[in-house]
Amino acid sequence: MLNASSLLPVGPLRFDEGGRRHLFVRQAPQLSVPSGPVPTAMTTWTVGGDSRVLPDPSEHEQFFRSAAHLLDRLAWRLATERVGLRLYAAGDDTFLSAVALTGDAAGMTGEEMYLAPPVQGGRRVICIHCSTMHDDVADEGLSCAGCGAVLSVRSHYSRRIGAYMGVAESAPPVGTEETGR
């Protein structure tokens, strides 16, 4: 179905009773767990931000050194996961985008993945001209760190790329570009 707003789909987290196992991944310990009755088969993965942290699989809450560490482990877990898992994520736009990409790559659908509203206002933006990624872009425009183009951030999130589209203001509409070059 056409999603006219084309934004990263986020909303308040609530446990999905249709799931049989639930995994909540969060970028920081202070981010709250989904609302509703806490299912028995529920695990929380938290980015601890401490290089000495190592996940302990016997605990209901496991800590990871970094978001990259958690996401790496998430991809591995989903590759061996069985049907019935529901995935919940809380963090900033970059973290949520990465979780969505990981879930999509594992064959999960939007009905099985729930993303909390990003904790910071900034968005992840790709320059569509040189593919440079920019994290935590709070404004509607920026100068591309890769090619220097003045980009305007469109309200179009690419689920495949995992970022919003940054388009050079000077790029002419299709059909109006100069010909003969």
Add this chain to the structure above:
Amino acid sequence: MMMPRSTGYPAVIADVAPVTPTLRRFDIRATAQPFPPVSAGSHGVFAFGDAVRTWKNPYSIVARSDDGSMLRIIVRLAQGSRGGSAFLHGQGRPGLEITVLGIANLFPVVRKARRHILLSAGVGITPFLSYMDAMDGMGLAYCLHHYCRPEERQAFHALLADRDPGRVVLHDDPDTGRLSEILAAEPVSSRLSMCGPDGFMNWVGAVARDVGFSPGKIHSERFSAPEGGAAFRVDLARSGLSVSVGPEDTLLDALEAAGIEAPCLCRGGACGACRVAVLSGVPDHRDHVLAEAERAAGDCILTCVSRARTATLTLDL
């Protein structure tokens, strides 16, 4: 519809073989132009009959030859139906003329999924015979679980003899615990597709949801063999005609026989293309398309399978 309804693809039965006592396989050869390409999960509407009457019935297309000269279907001898399948089982011999009126796909393979679990019962295996050919070609992982009666096991075993035995499992005992184990062992990426009688699909759907399949990953094809019922009359508000629908006719057949260009596609209550507004009278809904609220409102009807609870219906035709 890929062809105008009035023409279609002329063809004849080329070969007939029994599959089980109630299932019969027909190979149908095109006699004019070749059949169009057919994607896995497609059905055709097949017109056939004798001097007395014509049936137009939808059947899943099991296979199409590479050169488009042949289509294969499997027809179940339906109890309490309007006699089309009984005619094919009784009179469907090589040489019988059959017109393929149109080919459509309401049950395509979800190509983006890498793993598929297919569940069928009885004649519901037919779309999956084409699925398995397509999935073999696309390199998709799948496993078919087919449910049959104990006395049919040998026949289905023979039907599936040339398939990878690691991808095909026959069951002659609908054991909920066993099905639950099978489904719960599927990877998170798995999509479930099912085809069979309503009771079978309700059972599989409930077990699938119970092990945590999300609704969007459960795909099904439900066809209704249109059943007969009490005769009724439809008054057509636009054309001013009145059409009688006999106990053995479908409303759609009766409209077509009266020369009305009524919309239609699947002729099995599965697609919704034949929906027509009801201006008065009470429809007897028998389709798989309308939502509960639409049924209760009673202001529309799917002419291919549904009938009337009142002696007359007035339609916006």
